[in-house]
Structures are given as structure tokens and as C-alpha cells.
Amino acid sequence: MASSRRRMLLKVIILGDSGVGKTSLMNQYVNRKFSNQYKATIGADFLTKEVQFEDRLFTLQIWDTAGQERFQSLGVAFYRGADCCVLVYDVNVMKSFENLNHWREEFLIQASPSDPENFPFIVLGNKIDVDGGNSRVVSEKKARAWCASKGNIPYFETSAKEGFNVEAAFQCIASNALKNEPEEEIYLPDTIDVAAGRQQRSTGCC
């Protein structure tokens, strides 16, 4: 039962500095809406969307988390069981790009996926619409070079405001999350995944 539920639900975590557009990307993809009035995310929240992939229906559960480092101790509870991690930066803010490495590492520590080497990440350079691209400080080349150095992480340039490339990015996210799944299924009986472990134990004893 646990495995069939896991196969249906794909959990995606969006990480990145405060204000890079995590909430906006999620809302643009799920609701096709953009608002200037999203609040800073406190704690965490998620939206779900049904996606079809190779004739199968899946529920994409997209987690939006607080961007301030101080809240990272919450990550343990929210990251676990993730199938894909989306790292977002703002192409107009160098620091948000430089922090991608930190976010990636923090995710691997807190989520402790079973195969960290091959865990699917995706990088989004957001806000390419701002000022017609004139305020941009991180070049696409630079971003792609970093992604290549981290095991060829797929890279997309997006504008959550204009909906540019968001659908394509999330399709890639969904398919990569899905690729991560079969392995999980094989390992499920012995996995250290806490939720699954618990379920197993409780059904065994009750």
C-alpha cells in the first residue's frame, strides 16, 4: 500500500533565497496566476497538480518553503521523501546564485535521500523579465557551467510573472521526479525512509 501511494504522489521541494520567486513559480505553474502580493512564506505550504506522463496520472505535490536561512531547522520535516528538488535563484541577484550550492547541500543533508549522487535537482534562473534583462547579473553561461559541474543539473530560465518557460520547467521536474521513483520502489522494503519504515512496523505489529 505504501508503495502504490508513493508511486502516485511525486513530491517536489522548491528552495532558494528569500524573494527569488519560489511562491510565484509554484502558483504560476499550478494556477496560471501571478500576483505582486504574495507574502513572505512562513513555515511551509504546498500545492498539488495532477500531471499526465506516459499515459499515467500522477499527483505533483510542490512544496514552497521559507527562504530565510534561520528557518532551515524545519527542513528535516518538510524535505523528507522528496522526489525532486528545484533550486531557484534570481538572475538579477548574484548572491542568490552563489547560494545555490548551499541550498543543494542543505537539502542533501536534511532530506538524506537514498542515492544523493543521483538525486534529481533542477535549477531555475527566475525573473528574466525584469528591466528587459538589463539588470541581469548572472549570465546563462555561468549558470549552465555551475549546473554542469554538479552532475549536469537541467537548467531553465524562467519568468514566473510572464509565465515564460514555467510549464516546460515543471514538465522536466515531473519527469525527473518520476525517474527517481522506480528505484525507491525497489528499495522500499529496506529503505530508511521514516514514514515508510513506520508504516511497515505498525502493520507488522498490529
Add this chain to the structure above:
Amino acid sequence: MQEAELHDLADDADYAASQQQGSASLMRSDSSSRRSSASEPDGAEVVYWKDNVTIHPTQYASERISGRLRLNKQGPSLFMTWIPYKGQGSNAKLSERDRNLYTIRAVPFTEVRSIRRHTPTLGWQYIIVVLSSGLAFPPLYFYNGGVKEFLATIKLHVFLVRSAEDANVFLVNDIQDRLQRTLSSLELPGAVASGLSSSPTVGESLSISNEDRTDGGSFDGSASHVQQNGRRRQKVQDPARDLSIQVLEKFSLVTRFARETTSQIFGEIHSDGYGDSERRAHNQTLQNYSSSEVANDVEKVPDEVPVASDPLEFEKKTLVWGKPREAPLMSDEWSAFFDSEGRIKDSEALKKRIFYGGVDYMLRNEVWPFLLGYHAFDSTYAEREYLVSVKKTEYETIKNQWQSISSEQAKRFTKFRERRGLVEKDVVRTDRSLSFYDGDDNPNVNLLRDILLTYSFYNFDLGYCQGMSDLLSPILYVMKNESESFWCFVALMERLGPNFNRDQNGMHTQLFALSKLVELLDSPLHNYFKLNDCLNYFFCFRWVLIQFKRQVTWEFEFERTMRVWEVMWTHYMSEHLHLYFCVAILKRYRRKIMGEQMDFDTLLKFINELSGQIDLDATLRDAEALCVCAGENGAACIPPGTPPSLPIGEGSLYPLQDDDDVL
């Protein structure tokens, strides 16, 4: 080595103070070691112990709790315990409570996910132990060093690997060890139970049943869920054995009766979240219930409201369930509270009045500075006028500090630029749908920014953290005046600052207290959360951090947030009414939560979306009743210094401030 450290840190008052504390507890440790040696589980071998390992429940040095950290080996399993020393601190009664709350007893390493080591150049080494449930113990500070030895000892007995990503993180039972972990987890329940039941500290102060204390009186390993659930089921069949069940039953009965009575009287339709089956269960329990105490309460209730002639009598009886809410405090009544020189004659009566009715919106700018503690209740008109002018100057001085940073200087001041960037990002997305903050170049948005930046210089260690703009926005909306808003915010942050601390101590303490309260007031719900891996209560994080402020779309919602705040700020009945308010909401939806078998994700989503739908007045009444029902046992669930408790003793300290806020 310790001397050398002392020397290096001679100018660090915080460090020096705790060194004194550390040596004081060293003297006590002889007797405590004898006592604690008696607490070894049968057949356990102590493979490591360290004295003066201390937790900092709050940022105040006086509230730190030192204890002994041990690693016990029992059969193939390794357990960690941390037992605080007895009789520490100035208030022995309080520390006894803390002892029970914070004691870590017999946590098996099969339940530990990782250990993060912190070895700051300034201050003490500490570790954070993260359980696989996501729950983390408070940081354990090694006043006498020994983190390396601790980790080395663990490595001898348990599969421990250094994280490839962060040299300071040690993963326990990493995936390579999957098989071993699965095997060892199978033997867990028995081992945990024996470790728990033989611990003598378990049976001390809380006046709930033995079993309750055993599995709930402290942090414990979560592997024994199933077994505990089994035990609990037995208990549910025999409520008399368990006071916490009694409290629950009593509350349900009384609430039901009080509700029916008051509904009749006021013709009020009250959606209480209790289903028919629960009502039947309650009726059943009522028929079987022989306690005269409950029967008395029940009989008292029906005549509670009509007998309003004697206010004292009225109060005593309606206390059983939250008193009916009143109209807000109005201008005439407010002026009657003052003597001729402007002192508030009876501040308790005022707090009580506001607790039950809140404040009329026109009066808030006068009343809030008192509730927040910016103005003293016994100050005169003249004293307040003087204070306001002095504080205005002081505000301008601090504001000038960052305003005088030129753009040239800012280029070499990364920390300032980053902090300003964070604040600017957040103020433009704080309550912008309200006309007060609406539109381009809104001057009030700029005021938010100025006040928050000034606060981050006023309290540079705490700095700016997300959520602060949410707390300031209603204050500025009410006060209108920049300097007054700033000082009211400062007063609020005296209470809530620990919520925003880098180690999230204030939040963890509150969520922990909340879990204890739910365990006391609704143990079936507690058990449900336990079985479903929800005991970290992260789903209540937003409620607690920004005080039930909701996604504000209309002035009306803003008004309701302000009402909740001013009621909580009275600290009438309890400083921690907000925690009872959380329990009240959870109890209202308990049937839905358990009936729909919500898991952590679903629960979080449900609670995030609940924000607009909470019946404010009814929930406040529930919270009041729960607070009364819980009484001393409830207060014992909440560690001293839990926000928003005001500091006990010395001034504010924010430890662990070395890390950069922005990465």
C-alpha cells in the same frame, strides 16, 4: 585547555557567566552522579559520560540547565540520555518542571538521524541531535568540551559517517547500513520500554498517571509507538486510572453542558466540531460517571448566566466554560480607569476587561502601549509624555546610524546591504491589500522599512527575520506614529524575540509545550499525532510565529487579528493563552483530523487553509476553558521562559549570532 579558552573569552560576559554556572554545577555533580547511576537500565553499560552538558531553553543565562550526558550500551543497542542536575537555579520548583520536560532518557540511536556538531571559535561547542521523526533536541552545549570524544564513542558502537556535504554533520545509520538498521529497529520496542520504565526520574513531579509520565514526560524514542498505543487503549477503557483522560472527559462534559445551556439562553448556534457519535459517547460517559465533582459542575452550569446580580458569584460559576465575550472597551469606560494624574488605578481589572472584550479600534493606539509594556500602568500623564519625547530622540539616534551609511560605505558593508535587502523585499509584500499599505510609493511601506531597519540596529544580534514585518504592520497601522510604533514593536519583541532566534529556540520550546498540552488535554489526539509522525507540531509553526495573523485580504480580517493579539497581550489567566488557543482549534477539528486520517502533509495543508475560518470568539472561550481545566498541570507543561514570558532576571542575550544571516 579550559583556562586558555577562558582567557580568550575574557571579554565575553555571556561566556563568563555560564562558566560560573558551569563550575557551580560541577560541585553538585558528585551527588548527582551517584543518583543517576541508579537510573541505569538493567544490564546497561555506561560507555561515555560527560558532566556540565547544558541546554539553553531561553536566551537568558539564568535559565540554562546543566546535566550529565551519557551513552549506554544495552545488548547491541546504544542509547543516549541526558539527565539534568537536581535543584539547580534560584527557583527549585521551576527547575523541577524543566527537569522533567527536558530530560532525554534512553533515546536509541536507531531513532537518531544525524548529529550536527558546532564548534564556534567563540563560545562553547555544541551538538544538535536530530531524530528521524524530524524532532530535534535543543542544542547540547559542552561546557567542558568533549564533543570529539562523544562522537568517537558513538562511532565505536553505531554506524556513523561524516556527511560528504558538510563536515560537521554526522549521519547515523546511513543508508549503507540499511539492513542493520532494519534489524535493530525490530528489537526496539522492548529495549526502549525497559530503558524508560526503570528510570527513576520518570516518576517525579507531574501528577498524571505513571504510564503517562513514562511515555510522555520527556523526550523519548519514538519507536515504541505501537506498544504505547496498545497501553493507551487499555487506559481509555479505564478512565479513572488516568487523570489526563479525566481532564479530557471533564472538559468534554462541561463544555457540552455549558454550550447547550448558553446556546439556549442566547439562542446561539454554536458549531463546536464535536460530532454526534462523540456526543453519544459523552452522554454514555456521563451516565457511567460517578465523580461527584463533575456532577456538581454540571449542576452549577444551568443557572450560571441569569444570576448576574453578584459579579463575583457570576465569575466563579461561569469560569467552568469560557465566559461570554463582551463588547470592546470603549472610550468612557477607558477614561474611568485613570486617576487624576493619569495612573491606571486597577490594571488587573483593565486586563480582565480587555481579555473578555478587546478594545474599540479608536482606542487601540492609547491602550496597546500599556498592554505591550511600553508604558507602565502606574505611570502618570507627565511621565508618559516625557518618556515619549525621550524615546523619540533615542529612535532618531538609532535611525541615524544606518541612514548615515553612504552608498560608498555600503559597498564595503555586505551585512548591512543584505539586511536592508531582506527588509525591503518583505515590506513590499506585507499586507499590501490594505488601503493603509496600498499603492506605489506608499509612505507607510517606507515607514515599515525604516522601523525594521532601525530595529535591526537597535538589536543588531537578532537583526531582521521574516515574520517581523507581519508583527509590525498592525502596530504601525494602529499607532500611526513612527517612533511610537518602533518602541511598541521593541516591547513586543522583548517577548517574542526568541521566536526569531537563529537556533529557533523560542519556537521549538513553544511547539514542545503545545505537544505537552495536547497530551494533557486530549490524549487520543496526542496519540494520533504520535502515530502519524506529527509530534513536531510544525503544522502550527505559522500560528505561533506570527500570532495567528492570517493572509489578510480585508480590513475585517486585520481587525480580527488585532483582537486576538490584544486579548493575548493582557496575559490575563495565562501568558501562554496562545498555546491554549492552538489546542482549542485542534480540538475543534479533532474529529475531522482523526476521522479523515490526515497525515502530516494533509494536516499542514488543512491548518494553513483554516486561517480564515476560525471562529474567534468561540475559540477564545474554548481556550479560556482549557486553560482553567488544565490548571497547574497545564502550567507545568510550559517551561519557564517560554515566549512570550518576560525575562526572569537578567537582560536579553541572543546567543549563536556568529553565523551570517544571509548565507
